[in-house]
Amino acid sequence: MAAAIADQAIQGVLLGGLYCMFALGLSLTVGVLRFVNIAHGDLIVLLSFLTLAVCTGLGIHPLLSLVLVVPLSCALFYALQRLLLQRVTGQNPLLVLLITFGIAIIIQNGLLQGFGADTRKLPGGALETATWQVAPGLYVGILPLLTLLTAIVMVWLLDLLLYRSRLGARIRAASDDVAAANLIGLPTPRIFAAAMAVVGATAAVAACFMGLQMNFDPASGPSRLLIAFEAVVLGGLGSLWGTLAGGIVLGVAQSIGGEFDAAWQAIAGHAAFLLIFLLRPQGFFPKY
Amino acid sequence: MLRSQSPRVVAGRAVLVAGMLMLAVAPWVFGLGTISVLTEFLTMLVLALMWNLLAGYADVVTVGQHAFVGIGAYAFYGFAALAQIRPPAAILLAGLVALALALPAMAIVFRLRAMYLAIGTWVVAELFMLVAGKLSAFGGGSGVSLPLPVLRALGARPAERFIVVYWLALVLAATAFFSTWLLLRSRVGIGLMAMRDNEEGAGAVGVDLVRARMLCFLWTAPFLGLAGAIATLQKLRISPAASFSIIDYTVFVIFNVVIGGVGSLEGPVLGTILFFVLREYLSDFGTWHLMLLGALSIAVILIEPRGLWGLIRRRLARDLVPVSHHGSRL
Numbered sequence: 001m002a003a004a005i006a007d008q009a010i011q012g013v014l015l016g017g018l019y020c021m022f023a024l025g026l027s028l029t030v031g032v033l034r035f036v037n038i039a040h041g042d043l044i045v046l047l048s049f050l051t052l053a054v055c056t057g058l059g060i061h062p063l064l065s066l067v068l069v070v071p072l073s074c075a076l077f078y079a080l081q082r083l084l085l086q087r088v089t090g091q092n093p094l095l096v097l098l099i100t101f102g103i104a105i106i107i108q109n110g111l112l113q114g115f116g117a118d119t120r121k122l123p124g125g126a127l128e129t130a131t132w133q134v135a136p137g138l139y140v141g142i143l144p145l146l147t148l149l150t151a152i153v154m155v156w157l158l159d160l161l162l163y164r165s166r167l168g169a170r171i172r173a174a175s176d177d178v179a180a181a182n183l184i185g186l187p188t189p190r191i192f193a194a195a196m197a198v199v200g201a202t203a204a205v206a207a208c209f210m211g212l213q214m215n216f217d218p219a220s221g222p223s224r225l226l227i228a229f230e231a232v233v234l235g236g237l238g239s240l241w242g243t244l245a246g247g248i249v250l251g252v253a254q255s256i257g258g259e260f261d262a263a264w265q266a267i268a269g270h271a272a273f274l275l276i277f278l279l280r281p282q283g284f285f286p287k288y
Numbered sequence: 289m290l291r292s293q294s295p296r297v298v299a300g301r302a303v304l305v306a307g308m309l310m311l312a313v314a315p316w317v318f319g320l321g322t323i324s325v326l327t328e329f330l331t332m333l334v335l336a337l338m339w340n341l342l343a344g345y346a347d348v349v350t351v352g353q354h355a356f357v358g359i360g361a362y363a364f365y366g367f368a369a370l371a372q373i374r375p376p377a378a379i380l381l382a383g384l385v386a387l388a389l390a391l392p393a394m395a396i397v398f399r400l401r402a403m404y405l406a407i408g409t410w411v412v413a414e415l416f417m418l419v420a421g422k423l424s425a426f427g428g429g430s431g432v433s434l435p436l437p438v439l440r441a442l443g444a445r446p447a448e449r450f451i452v453v454y455w456l457a458l459v460l461a462a463t464a465f466f467s468t469w470l471l472l473r474s475r476v477g478i479g480l481m482a483m484r485d486n487e488e489g490a491g492a493v494g495v496d497l498v499r500a501r502m503l504c505f506l507w508t509a510p511f512l513g514l515a516g517a518i519a520t521l522q523k524l525r526i527s528p529a530a531s532f533s534i535i536d537y538t539v540f541v542i543f544n545v546v547i548g549g550v551g552s553l554e555g556p557v558l559g560t561i562l563f564f565v566l567r568e569y570l571s572d573f574g575t576w577h578l579m580l581l582g583a584l585s586i587a588v589i590l591i592e593p594r595g596l597w598g599l600i601r602r603r604l605a606r607d608l609v610p611v612s613h614h615g616s617r618l
Contacts, residue, residue: 109575
């Protein structure tokens with residue numbers, strides 16, 4: 001029994017790596033651009049379909065297709081911010097929310113129109129089934145492990161980018177005080193769009209790993225958004241390492257709930273979120 | 289009362305009154321097919337009025353409105369089918385259950401601010417839906433049909449039942465419309481509108497924003513629950529996916545209000561009428577229908593955040609349904 005629980009906990013931590021990936025982009029959007037992107041989950045699903053198209057079209061491995069999908073995604077997110085969302089930035093934040101809500105519905109139905117309602121998966125080849133025996137009787141999938149490690153590297157890189165680079169300094173300046181940033185001549189609309197392009201890069205990686213590990217279909221965006229949102233809030237708004245912690249907590253809760261059935265898996269995740277949120281509304285590592 | 293003679297306003301109010309009279313005599317004028325669509329229209333109108341009260345006046349955007357519609361549907365089934373209480377009483381009790389469950393939901397989501405609150409309501413709605421799917425007495429994940437005795441209590445034949453459900457929907461919609469109007473004209477509504485115009489100023493003269501927002505949130509819950517009970521009487525069954533449908537009870541509603549005009553009483557009415565007109569022509573196109581509504585709502589937000597009604601209102605001297613009091617000052 002104890003071994004089974006330990007096993008579930010380990011699987012949960014690994015699942016948390018994937019959830020952290022979903023959430024990193026949203027964490028940046030919330031922390032830097034100061035809005036909640038309701039289309040975040042749907043954009044990730046859109047990128048999963050794009051990855052699927054690229055790797056079946058060119059006959060390459062999904063991980064290799066990232067070379068192509070990441071720049072495309074950056075461009076997409078850059079354009080989305082520059083051409084659409086920037087128009088309502090600085091007004092009532094609820095307007096941005098409603099616009100992203102419209103985008104979410106357009107993406108879901110566009111994907112349904114283009115690809116049908118079938119569930120898909122990215123072809124991972126041997127990577128899908130490879131396991132590593134940690135201890136006698138305890139196996140860990142190589143792919144989930146790779147996902148968690150990639151998520152940790154992503155958090156570290158984003159942290160470096162935000163706090164140690166010139167672009168990061170500009171992003172933080174624009175985010176902290178748009179008026180002051182404009183006053184010293186920073187091109188804030190382009191800086192926000194650049195930040196959104198970074199979000200796009202994380203979303204593309206998340207889309208690839210999600211497609212390798214889980215089924216997806218045009219309607220799977222909202223559940224991804226809710227998980228990402230929960231991880232961000234649990235971790236503390238604006239904290240990237242907090243988002244990693246939040247993702248792992250959700251992963252473990254879901255994994256233990258999943259012992260019973262799929263519905264309990266989802267219930268356990270949401271219930272854990274609400275419970276921890278009530279006890280600690282500011283999250284694990286609040287920035288502000 | 290200087291400009292109240294404005295002919296456009298008089299004409300607009302005449303259209304509004306004519307519409308209400310038409311709804312009041314509809315059962316004697318229209319066939320059952322039209323009555324069924326009108327019932328659906330009235331239910332959607334209630335949802336639109338409630339979302340508009342929160343988003344347009346209380347500055348609380350929710351994406352989880354379908355939670356209380358679904359709770360109303362399930363509570364109605366529980367009282368009417370399982371406890372075998374007479375349907376009219378069961379409907380009212382369903383509204384009360386929605387109100388009772390709104391309290392813990394509010395305690396959770398009101399700890400979040402603005403946009404985070406929006407997603408928070410969605411999480412709560414998702415949890416309610418998942419739990420509803422675990423209730424085996426309510427048909428579990430696949431749902432259950434309303435038993436025949438419940439329907440017979442409303443009328444011996446289907447045709448009679450259509451009319452009874454229509455009257456219920458009309459009474460609910462009229463109550464929702466006029467009571468929300470009174471709420472907006474009350475101290476609470478004036479405070480909210482003052483807050484919308486100038487938050488610091490309103491706070492300084494003693495408007496309690498948090499209390500006003502809470503009151504609005506709790507105000508909407510029983511109406512949403514009642515709408516859920518009436519929708520169940522039309523659909524004749526409950527299920528987690530259909531009774532807690534985010535598309536039907538939240539997505540469409542948000543689009544209707546945003547397109548029609550958020551922050552006025554005319555906007556949700558206009559948006560809901562437009563929705564049913566568009567649906568007549570576009571429902572065969574399924575996904576395109578939703579994509580068009582999404583694109584339309586984005587365009588409206590960019591061009592005129594007060595929606596189509598905001599565009600029309602520029603050409604009118606005053607509101608058709610006056611919520612603010614500056615009319616009487618003239």
